[in-house]
Amino acid sequence: MSRNDKVVISCQNVWKIFGDRPKVVWDLLKEGATRQEIIEQTGQVTAVKDVSFDVRENEIFVIMGLSGSGKSTLLRCINRLIEPDTGKIFIQGEDITRMNRAALRKLRRHQLSMVFQHFGLLPHRSVLDNVAFGLEIRGDSKKQRQAKSMEALELVGLHGWENSRLHELSGGMQQRVGLARALVVDSEILLMDEPFSALDPLIRRQLQDEFIKLRSAVKKTVVFVTHDLFEALKLGDRIAIMKDGEIIQLGSPQEIVSQPFDDYVSEFVRDVPKAKIFSAETIMEEPEVVIWGGFDSELAIKEMTAKKALVAFITDSRGELKGVVTIKQALEAVKRGPGKLEEIAQEEFPSTSPDSPLEDSLHFIAEGDIPVAVLDGRRHLLGVITRKALISAMKPEKPNSNVKVPPEDNASLIHNEKS
Numbered sequence: 001m002s003r004n005d006k007v008v009i010s011c012q013n014v015w016k017i018f019g020d021r022p023k024v025v026w027d028l029l030k031e032g033a034t035r036q037e038i039i040e041q042t043g044q045v046t047a048v049k050d051v052s053f054d055v056r057e058n059e060i061f062v063i064m065g066l067s068g069s070g071k072s073t074l075l076r077c078i079n080r081l082i083e084p085d086t087g088k089i090f091i092q093g094e095d096i097t098r099m100n101r102a103a104l105r106k107l108r109r110h111q112l113s114m115v116f117q118h119f120g121l122l123p124h125r126s127v128l129d130n131v132a133f134g135l136e137i138r139g140d141s142k143k144q145r146q147a148k149s150m151e152a153l154e155l156v157g158l159h160g161w162e163n164s165r166l167h168e169l170s171g172g173m174q175q176r177v178g179l180a181r182a183l184v185v186d187s188e189i190l191l192m193d194e195p196f197s198a199l200d201p202l203i204r205r206q207l208q209d210e211f212i213k214l215r216s217a218v219k220k221t222v223v224f225v226t227h228d229l230f231e232a233l234k235l236g237d238r239i240a241i242m243k244d245g246e247i248i249q250l251g252s253p254q255e256i257v258s259q260p261f262d263d264y265v266s267e268f269v270r271d272v273p274k275a276k277i278f279s280a281e282t283i284m285e286e287p288e289v290v291i292w293g294g295f296d297s298e299l300a301i302k303e304m305t306a307k308k309a310l311v312a313f314i315t316d317s318r319g320e321l322k323g324v325v326t327i328k329q330a331l332e333a334v335k336r337g338p339g340k341l342e343e344i345a346q347e348e349f350p351s352t353s354p355d356s357p358l359e360d361s362l363h364f365i366a367e368g369d370i371p372v373a374v375l376d377g378r379r380h381l382l383g384v385i386t387r388k389a390l391i392s393a394m395k396p397e398k399p400n401s402n403v404k405v406p407p408e409d410n411a412s413l414i415h416n417e418k419s
């Protein structure tokens with residue numbers, strides 16, 4: 001992802017309670033009742049509970065969680081297909097919870113598009129008409145609709161199917177139609193609710209790959225809901241994990257995998273092959289001793305002794321890494337007489353690139369004691385991977401815990417009270 005901190009969507013303390021007596025729920029929450037207790041006592045569901053997060057421009061922000069954790073509800077609050085009870089939702093800086101119907105309609109037609117969990121298509125219409133649907137309600141001319149829809153169908157690999165009826169298509173193809181329908185609107189923001197989960201694993205993987213490719217061509221900010229961790233790790237720049245209506249953890253794929261917040265998250269990430277997920281740069285450390293090869297071996301011994309390091313990295317005058325010298329090699333060399341480091345440096349040493357997965361470094365660490373050098377394209381030393389760092393990256397840290405309480409100001413929630 002190209003680093004970009006511009007916030008496109010901002011959800012702030014969003015709550016959604018399903019039922020006709022939210023006030024009762026509010027009181028129970030203040031008394032510390034759990035979501036399950038509230039359901040049992042009142043039949044009301046706290047679907048989204050005090051959720052806050054920002055989505056940055058062009059990122060894929062994944063919302064993940066078990067069935068019923070509130071993912072779809074939260075996503076639908078972002079375009080107000082579901083009215084949040086309280087909280088603020090900003091799209092491009094504008095609070096959409098205050099928008100009137102006309103403004104909201106405009107927002108949905110131009111700025112946001114959505115791919116629904118169960119396709120949400122019109123079965124009796126042709127493929128082309130399904131794709132063009134959003135443009136039609138927006139009032140685009142027929143010619144424009146056709147041209148744009150054909151382009152979108154091309155993008156999702158359905159060229160030639162435009163005149164087929166929807167029910168003639170397989171599930172995977174129907175999902176592509178759903179995707180084309182969202183893309184055709186050319187909105188900046190794409191909301192996707194489990195777009196691939198109804199598909200079998202092979203088609204699903206294929207569509208994920210195509211989606212990744214598509215996104216490098218068509219820049220968009222995406223909020224992507226899934227209950228599949230591998231999909232989340234593959235697509236997400238950041239992942240929010242939902243449990244019982246709350247976001248209990250938000251972080252990069254590596255953070256989620258290496259530091260699961262609690263047992264719920266641990267359970268999700270337990271079987272993740274961490275060596276495939278983490279790249280070298282995520283765990284590399286500052287090398288302890290880096291010395292120009294023109295210096296004397298004595299100096300390397302001094303530095304290594306002072307820093308209790310076993311290895312010195314030797315560079316040339318341009319800063320390129322030329323080799324490594326272990327403390328043992330340096331001591332032996334000095335015994336033989338004075339000499340420069342570049343004469344004794346071993347030119348074969350373990351190295352990797354910053355974006356290589358850790359699994360590429362595992363065999364080095366298994367075979368020897370020399371930390372793996374992480375080199376950039378000019379062979380400059382960016383950092384090193386030590387055995388200790390590699391091993392600790394492989395095992396998850398201990399989870400902790402956290403409790404959410406409702407805000408004092410619940411006026412906007414109470415206005416929904418019906419009983």
Ligand SMILES: Nc1ncnc2c1ncn2[C@@H]1O[C@H](COP(=O)(O)OP(=O)(O)OP(=O)(O)O)[C@@H](O)[C@H]1O
Nearest residue numbers: 018019045047066067068069070071072073074227
């Ligand atoms: N319209 C509704 N009326 C009442 N309760 C609802 C409504 N929609 C959702 N819920 C409840 O809110 C909770 C969250 O539902 P939601 O659909 O957001 O979950 P989800 O994480 O998307 O699940 P799934 O993975 O199954 O799609 C669930 O307990 C659900 O039963």
Ligand SMILES: [Mg+2]
Nearest residue numbers: 071072073117
């Ligand atoms: Mg859902």
